[in-house]
Amino acid sequence: MANNIKDNINQYLEEFSGKATLVAVSKTKPNEDLLEAYEAGQRVFGENKIQEMTDKHESLPKDIEWHMIGHVQTNKVKYMAPYVTLVHAVHKLKLLKEINKRAKENNRVIECLLQVKIAEEDSKYGMDAEDVDKILASDAYQQMENVKVVGLMGMATLTDDETQINNEFAFLKNKYDEVTAQHKEFKILSMGMSGDYKIALQHGSNMIRIGSAIFGARNYN
Ligand SMILES: *Cc1c(COP(=O)(O)O)cnc(C)c1O
Numbered sequence: 001m002a003n004n005i006k007d008n009i010n011q012y013l014e015e016f017s018g019k020a021t022l023v024a025v026s027k028t029k030p031n032e033d034l035l036e037a038y039e040a041g042q043r044v045f046g047e048n049k050i051q052e053m054t055d056k057h058e059s060l061p062k063d064i065e066w067h068m069i070g071h072v073q074t075n076k077v078k079y080m081a082p083y084v085t086l087v088h089a090v091h092k093l094k095l096l097k098e099i100n101k102r103a104k105e106n107n108r109v110i111e112c113l114l115q116v117k118i119a120e121e122d123s124k125y126g127m128d129a130e131d132v133d134k135i136l137a138s139d140a141y142q143q144m145e146n147v148k149v150v151g152l153m154g155m156a157t158l159t160d161d162e163t164q165i166n167n168e169f170a171f172l173k174n175k176y177d178e179v180t181a182q183h184k185e186f187k188i189l190s191m192g193m194s195g196d197y198k199i200a201l202q203h204g205s206n207m208i209r210i211g212s213a214i215f216g217a218r219n220y221n
Pocket of ligand 1: 070192193209210211212
């Protein structure tokens with residue numbers, strides 16, 4: 001990778017062209033960095049904290065699409081409901097209910113992905129694959145008019161073991177295909193980050209979330 005943001009964006013946009021949407025993961029990064037990506041043509045940004053995303057939304061160009069990629073606290077949904085484009089990591093029905101309620105207040109339909117737990121670590125959020133079917137078939141979901149589940153998201157184990165990453169992405173792709181056969185509204189399979197996106201692409205990912213390989217390492221202090 002080159003070490004400037006514009007070149008990095010251009011390389012990924014070219015590499016993913018026709019295959020996957022690039023989500024530039026800009027969490028912890030200052031507005032100047034996002035603007036540099038914006039000037040290279042990037043319009044989709046991913047954040048993992050609602051407060052930080054909302055601040056950035058307010059100060060940056062209005063044609064940016066904001067994706068919430070992190071774990072969502074139910075009591076903060078109202079802050080992003082007016083503008084968020086896609087919520088990647090819905091992990092339970094209760095959260096979907098809140099998103100539906102807040103989207104309705106804003107006269108919007110908010111698209112969401114269900115996060116499936118594919119990694120072996122306990123620390124990763126997400127539901128079991130069977131819960132995807134349960135949620136989609138539930139009366140509660142079927143009555144929601146202001147959220148639309150349009151796909152699945154997953155994070156592989158952080159490991160150098162490519163076989164394991166392959167297996168985890170293959171599992172999610174398989175689940176995605178199975179659900180898509182029943183749900184024509186399904187269109188997004190969000191998997192792959194800086195370290196494992198090539199494997200994710202091989203398994204049919206069509207949305208890739210890249211942070212550090214575009215913007216450099218994050219500093220959490
Ligand atoms: C931070 C984050 C990313 C980006 O990670 P990098 O390794 O920096 O590319 C992708 N997805 C999620 C859910 C994240 O929280």
